[in-house]
Amino acid sequence: MTVDLTPHPVGTPAARERPATLLLNAADDVLIALRPLVPGERLHDGLVVQDAVPAGHKVARWGLAKGQAIRRYNSLIGAASTDIAAGAHVHLHNLDMLDFVRDYAFCSEVRPPPVARESRTFQGIVRADGRIATRNYIGVISSVNCSATVARMVADHFRGRLGLYPNVDGVVALTHKRGCGLDAKVAGVEALRRCLAGYAAHPNFAAVVIIGLGCEVGDLTGVLGGAEGQALVIQQSGGTAATVRAGIAQVEAALGRANAVRRVPVPAAALKVALQCGGSDGYSGVSVNAALGVAVDLLVAQGATAILSETTECYGAEHVLTRRAITRAVGEKFVARVTWWEDFAARNGMVINNNPSPGNKAGGLTTIIEKSLGSIAKGGTSPLMAVYDYAERVTEQGLVFMDAPAFDPVGATAQVAGGANVLCFTTGRGSAFGCKPCPSLKLASNSDLFRRMPDDMDINCGTILDGDETIEAAGARIFDDILATASGRQTCSERLGYGDEEFAPWDMGVML
Incomplete structure (x- = not known):
């Protein structure tokens, strides 16, 4: 924050x-x-x-x-x-x-998961293989920076031309600056492959087209996996213009099938909600993050999944999660990821055992522990069921953790690759963010922000600070808004067109 x-x-x-x-x-x-x-x-x-x-x-x-x-x-x-x-x-x-010395007290504060008073549903899209979608995009994904322009040209062709396909939310190009060289099993390359594969298989894509150059690291067949779609290789398809034409043809062939969907009631248990914070203020931990934590507990009670992340913003407060770990192995895996970050920081001449942001201090946060406690509040009080590596596919229900940096686009990319179909983003300053194909709700920590940026903020939690609403009431309201968003209600960031540029796989490898 x-x-x-x-x-x-x-x-x-x-x-x-x-x-x-x-x-x-x-x-x-x-x-x-x-x-x-x-x-x-x-x-x-x-x-x-x-x-x-x-x-x-x-x-x-x-x-x-x-x-x-x-x-x-x-x-x-x-x-x-x-x-x-x-x-x-x-x-x-x-x-x-x-x-x-941190007392992790593994599993000492595990409570039974909350139980819902009533089962809730949302209007979702059920894919042929049973996966549940909250949006209905067609994706054009570049495997390497060298194919990014072609991917963008294909998607741009359909801008403003989907009038005959009202059930298709858009054709989105997801490009990045990675993918060339280092054909080795290093962490950065593996992370990129997981991101590409996770997005290609995301239920919010009715179909995908993967476009590569032909001499990069990624194996396009492996990236595509079982997802519906095809891979195009510029060096084998006749060059740039020919590949653009082929990509357009593939999207056109998929539009009819993609449009033939309808929303039906599905259990709230099908939701996987990513939790992020950024551009936060001194109130985030006491208003919006706390209220989102209440909503998370309500989601978990329905059998849904909530994905907490931002490992470096949990530093100093790890004991909160280790005590709620469902097993010692889960708690120890979380501690192992924190230890990795300590070593990573030391190797690069940095420390994370302090408060790195002057803005944090100006806003009233004094130590990294204080800051981390406010960040972890997004995760509510439910048991920690699993810990995942960056961009790993999430299969467990309940509250889980995914290792990622605190930089929002990089962390959100991992969560969406893991299967998140709704994202909740808390902010106090007013971060500009979207994350296609996943709808992103923006939650304001204070009423001033909500009034100042009405086109960007979906939910106001400043009502808590104003004395107009309890944390519990705000959390219940967030829960209802998550269901409405999953049912197709557009978020502010979607109306503004955010989400194409925020695909940001974590570059943690070496570049030669």
Whole structure:
């Protein structure tokens, strides 16, 4: 998460109406300021503010001695670097990262999965092989950068020409900058192959055309697998113009079949929902991410799958997930991925045991643990059922984790390759994002953002901060919006045309 928090000026109507503070957990040592606080201000519980406290920052609930551990979300976020008075601003000047041995306590807090009061459905598309789709695209996928232009030309031919095919959501070109050289089993190449194969087999594609140059790493037959579609090779098809014509012909041949679909009621259990956050603010962890976590628990109760990711934004808070791991092996696999990231950072002269973003600090987040706890909140409270490598196919139901960087397009690409058919993207600044062929819901952490970017934001969770809605009520609303989106209701990013450029396989290999 990166933070850019612009608070209401004290004295404005919005500032007066907004509750002063938020207590996340009864065991916490700090309150969260929901608006700027001034010295001498008396809070509702009798606490007197000692310092000027910006919105999104922390206030000590009681006196804290130097060296004392400090809790937020009922979890350790650091230790007092000096004595802190009740009502004082708690931030970089008096809170340090605490170097502690993590108690993973594998499986110690596993609870039975939630049980739904009633079974819910959405209007989905059932493919011939039983896969469930939420959208109905035709995909044109390049296997290598060298075929990207041809793939784009094929898709562009159909722009504005699908009037006779109202059930087809579009012809989308997915291109990238990878795929040439290094014909070896290195991590980056394997990740690219998994991404290509996952997208080719995605249920939201009625058909796909894979286009390659002919001398690249990827085996197009292997990438296509059992997906409906064909592979074209520029060097074997007569060159650029001939391949474009052949690609157009393949799409035209598929349009009739693709249009002959209809939506039918299918169980909510068929949903695989990707969870992402980006362009976040200091409120994301306490409003929108927390509400999305409630929606995730409701989805899991229906038998659906939720895919949490962003490994580096779980760092320092791994214990939250290891304690909920359904087996020790699942918990240890998650820890192994975190350890890989520690080694990766060390090899490249970086550290992840701090807060890397100045914006995070400006918005009130002090340590990486604090930041990670807010990110993990998207995953709700359900048991962790499985851990997947980057872009690996997701087969388990319930809450699962997929290893990926925190950079949104790279992580979302992996989740969609794994089979996600809806994506929920939380933001506080207003990230611009889409992820075809998967519909992407944008959830705002604060009402100011929702009003400022009405064409981009689907759901406002600032209602929680405004005191108009509980986290539980907002989560139930998100759950209903996910079902409506899966049923075909367009998201803001779809109406704006986002999603063609966000296909971004993780480049973690060597380039020679």
